[in-house]
Amino acid sequence: MAAVWTLGINHNTAPLDVRGRFAFAMDRIAPHLEALRRAHPVAQANALPEAAIVSTCNRTEIYCAGDEMAMDHTLDWLAQSGGVSVQELRHHTYRLQGPEAARHAFRVASGLDSMVLGEAQILGQLKDAVRAADEAGALGTTLSQLFQRSFAVAKEVRTSTEIGAHSISMAAAGVRLASNLFEDLSRIKVLFVGAGEMIELCATHWAARQPASMAIANRTLERGEKLASRFGAEALLLSDLPNRLHEFDAIISCTASSLPLIGLGAVERALKRRKHRPLFMVDLAVPRDIEPEVQRLSDVYLYTVDDLAQVVQTAQANRQAAVAQAEAIVDAGVQSFMHWVDQRETVPLIQQLQAQADDWRQAELARARKALAKGEDMDAVLEALSRGLTQKMLHGAMAELRAGDASTRERAMHAIRHFFLRNSR
Secondary structure, eight states, X not given: OOEEEXXXXXXXXXXXXXXXXXXXXXXXXXXXXXXXXXXXXXXXXXXXXXXXEEEOSSEEEEEEEEOGGGHHHHHHHHHHHHTOOHHXXXXXXXXXXXXXXXXXXXXXXXXXXXXXXXXXXXHHHHHHHHHHHHHTTOOOHHHHHHHHHHHHHHHXXXXXXXXXXXXXXXXXXXXXHHHHHOSOGXXXXXXXXOOSHHHHHHHHHHHTTOOSEEEEEESSHHHHHHHXXXXXXXXXXXXXXXXXXXXXXXXXXXXXXXXXXBOHHHHHHHHHHTTTOOEEEEEOOSSOSBOGGGGGSTTEEEEEHHHHXXXXXGGSGGGHHHHHHHHHHHHHHHHHHHHHHHHHTTXXXXXXXXXXXXXXXXXXXHHHHHHHHTTOOHHHHHXXXXXXXXXXXXXXXXXXXXXXXXXHHHHHHHHHHHHHSTTOO
């Protein structure tokens, strides 16, 4: 039976710039999964291991159902993908097997392992990762069960506890930080870079504060215009940024770019045109959208995804009772999943037993039909059929009882009493 295990890095084990090296774009998951599975030491054309890759700004995790020894090969593959040494990556990774791997998956889905305790976005990201793995043909029965059960556990946690109540999201935390810098948010101009789910969430929070103006810059104008129309915002192209950056007081960026979109030089030029009025910047992307050197500029207040995590911690202290409830739900889910895994090991034996019994049944039926065709008495034929089945069923047990070895007979006696005589008095 394939073992379930996971190997990963997250916001607790690796800094932002390390996590950025291992950010897998969703539209590239399929080839990455193919390469990962082919790197498995016992991979064969028709027997590749089950695998899924979960990649968000807070974590990159690989889930597998296969040989536990393959974790070392997976670590090598991941290190090569991120361009770091195996030794360096090993320092930041965690390895979980069996029930601990299942518990981790359930806690991730439930928002218990997130920067923002109880945040709901991770569940959608996890479902996207599972869908991508399924479409790539990388999921099998075991991982499918693991993830479907993780979704069920997450649903129960959210409906049965208050784990997500009053949580401050990353988007809301950005607005809170800006309110500490600007006296009146209704007088500032806000620029959003990107048009994905996180930017949409951020724009929703900012729109509630009714800033003076909002603009959305995106690589493709069509998608930017679609989101901008929801908020009465202006749509820009990313290529417009160098000439427009100085116009905005707050810049929130979150794209899937593998390289920074806003560099030190562009920000310096913008500050000069702004006559050094303060510039508030939030970089929610992993890898970074804004060069980290921008942080050194005296009139810039730049916050990363890790910085915002510190803001949201204050909202989490009063939810320990909800956490305890959620952990209990997770534990029950783990026990149920591991019971299913254990039962899976007996499936081949059950199939063999059913096949053997069916062979006996078919043989005795064939013999009975021949006897009836010859005109033999029906009662006698039925008696012979039942006796033939009984003898076939008991043959193995009787042979063990007649064995010369005392220990063999003792084991046989115990098994026979358990399987055949459990209802006798």
